[in-house]
Amino acid sequence: MSTTETTVQIPARLDFEAHAAGFYKAMSHLDNVATKEADRADLDPRVRELVRIRASQINGSAYCIDMHTKDARAIGETEQRLYALPAWRETPFFTERERAALAFTESVTLLAEDHLPAEAYDDVAASFAPDEIAALISLIVTINAWNRIAVSTRTWVPGSYEP
Numbered sequence: 205m206s207t208t209e210t211t212v213q214i215p216a217r218l219d220f221e222a223h224a225a226g227f228y229k230a231m232s233h234l235d236n237v238a239t240k241e242a243d244r245a246d247l248d249p250r251v252r253e254l255v256r257i258r259a260s261q262i263n264g265s266a267y268c269i270d271m272h273t274k275d276a277r278a279i280g281e282t283e284q285r286l287y288a289l290p291a292w293r294e295t296p297f298f299t300e301r302e303r304a305a306l307a308f309t310e311s312v313t314l315l316a317e318d319h320l321p322a323e324a325y326d327d328v329a330a331s332f333a334p335d336e337i338a339a340l341i342s343l344i345v346t347i348n349a350w351n352r353i354a355v356s357t358r359t360w361v362p363g364s365y366e367p
Contacts (some may be wrong), residue, residue, distance in 0.1 A: 214266075220359040231349060238342040245339040249304050250278050254298075255340060256347045258306055261290055263351035266362035272347075273302045278367045304331040305338065305340060312344045 221228040242252045253276035260268035273286050288295045292306050304327045309322035328337055354360055 211248075214358060214360070216358045218357040218359055220353055220357045231346075231353070235346050235350070237324045238339070238346040242339040245333070245335040247336050247339050250276065250281050252301060252343060253279065253281060254285075254302060255305055255309045255343050257286070258289055258292075259344055259347045260307050262310065262353055263315050263348065263355060265351035265354045267354045267360040267365065268351055270362045271365040274365060274367050300366065303332045308340060309344050312341065313348055343351045 239252070242249075254273050256272040257269060258278065267304075273281075276286060277283075285297045289306075292298050292303065298306065308324055308328040311318070311320045328340065332340065334343060342360050
């Protein structure tokens with residue numbers, strides 16, 4: 205028996221960059237600044253990418269998941285940890301510091317659900333310095349904005365990103 209695999213084309217809804225060029229440019233600048241803040245705070249680049257991936261998974265942003273898993277692999281992240289990321293609480297693959305960043309990412313991304321419980325902030329504050337927390341918030345806010353653009357417009361084709 206032979207099976208033929210076919211992929212489904214997901215059509216773009218809107219070429220966001222073409223129709224909101226100024227906003228797209230501002231988002232790109234915001235993303236660059238968030239990355240620079242993370243670098244300035246000496247935030248581990250793997251944590252930076254794990255945060256971006258986890259928020260993108262929650263938001264269902266296929267393009268952003270594809271992009272940031274590729275970026276994570278390029279800086280040495282393991283396949284095992286990337287595969288386990290949706291179930292990070294159930295695995296031994298992440299440090300306490302990474303766990304605090306991931307829990308914080310989930311709480312900030314899902315802000316409407318429980319308005320960032322004090323425990324989530326206390327846990328991240330126990331593992332990260334104030335500059336690092338500010339950098340994490342910058343990254344989380346920025347990736348959530350990109351996710352909302354990507355999901356609502358489908359402007360970028362998942363799989364097309366090359367690091």
